Amino acid sequence: MADEEECNTGLGLGLSVGRYYLPKGKSQKDSPPPPCLDLSVALCPREGAPKVDSSSSRTMEEEEDKKRDCKNNSKNISGRKKLRLTKEQSSLLENSFKLHTTLNPAKKQALAEQLNLKPRQVEVWFQNRRARTKLKQTEVDCEFLKKCCESLSEENRRLKKELQELRSLKAAAPPPLFIQIPKATTLSMCPSCEKIEGKPDVVLKNNK
DNA sequence: TCCGTCGTCGGTTTTACGTCA
DNA sequence: CATGACGTAAAACCGACGACG
Numbered sequence: 001m002a003d004e005e006e007c008n009t010g011l012g013l014g015l016s017v018g019r020y021y022l023p024k025g026k027s028q029k030d031s032p033p034p035p036c037l038d039l040s041v042a043l044c045p046r047e048g049a050p051k052v053d054s055s056s057s058r059t060m061e062e063e064e065d066k067k068r069d070c071k072n073n074s075k076n077i078s079g080r081k082k083l084r085l086t087k088e089q090s091s092l093l094e095n096s097f098k099l100h101t102t103l104n105p106a107k108k109q110a111l112a113e114q115l116n117l118k119p120r121q122v123e124v125w126f127q128n129r130r131a132r133t134k135l136k137q138t139e140v141d142c143e144f145l146k147k148c149c150e151s152l153s154e155e156n157r158r159l160k161k162e163l164q165e166l167r168s169l170k171a172a173a174p175p176p177l178f179i180q181i182p183k184a185t186t187l188s189m190c191p192s193c194e195k196i197e198g199k200p201d202v203v204l205k206n207n208k
Numbered sequence: 209t210c211c212g213t214c215g216t217c218g219g220t221t222t223t224a225c226g227t228c229a
Numbered sequence: 230c231a232t233g234a235c236g237t238a239a240a241a242c243c244g245a246c247g248a249c250g
Contacts, residue, residue: 083240084224102216124241127216132239214249221242227235
């Protein structure tokens with residue numbers, strides 16, 4: 001997972017060479033179509049027609065893609081909001097994302113033309129892709145912190161037990177002149193542990 | 209300093225699609 | 230088989246924010 005989800009948190013700076021962007025508070029519904037090529041009609045049949053593989057499942061997939069393309073077209077024309085990207089489109093976008101997680105206007109335009117998509121769609125895809133990457137990274141971090149927490153809890157349990165043993169040892173023995181508490185134990189004891197034990201002053205008294 | 213533009217983000221909505229009873 | 234409910238992934242949208250000129 002990690003190799004695929006390379007977390008590139010670096011921010012890319014785009015060159016401001018004009019763009020297609022919806023005005024604030026406006027959606028595509030109430031905006032005139034952007035000045036870009038709408039090549040949706042060219043999608044079906046699309047370029048690079050599916051090679052008929054020997055495996056039937058592969059062929060089925062390709063057929064599904066084709067069907068999807070056709071559906072997308074008809075709906076695109078009627079102003080449908082969402083289309084499903086084909087495998088070819090997705091993988092090209094994916095490859096581009098691996099090289100750079102952000103877009104500059106030229107790259108956006110080039111990808112859009114290459115994929116027969118609108119620049120806005122390419123842009124949205126990158127936005128969503130970044131969000132997915134971040135979400136996955138968050139999940140990974142969360143898992144790591146959970147493990148840390150578990151190991152610290154375990155360590156805490158162990159230290160408490162050690163403390164308990166030392167105390168019972170002390171209680172069983174006759175009162176010595178000096179109690180030599182191991183340094184390591186003393187150092188690793190935190191104030192909150194003392195409170196939990198309910199006798200925060202015991203050690204201090206013994207050390208006098 | 210204020211303003212407009214642009215790119216990005218986080219959050220949300222909408223839709224396509226797979227699964228299961 | 231087919232169909233409807235349901236869950237999920239992802240495309241699309243929206244508003245906010247910061248950088249920049």
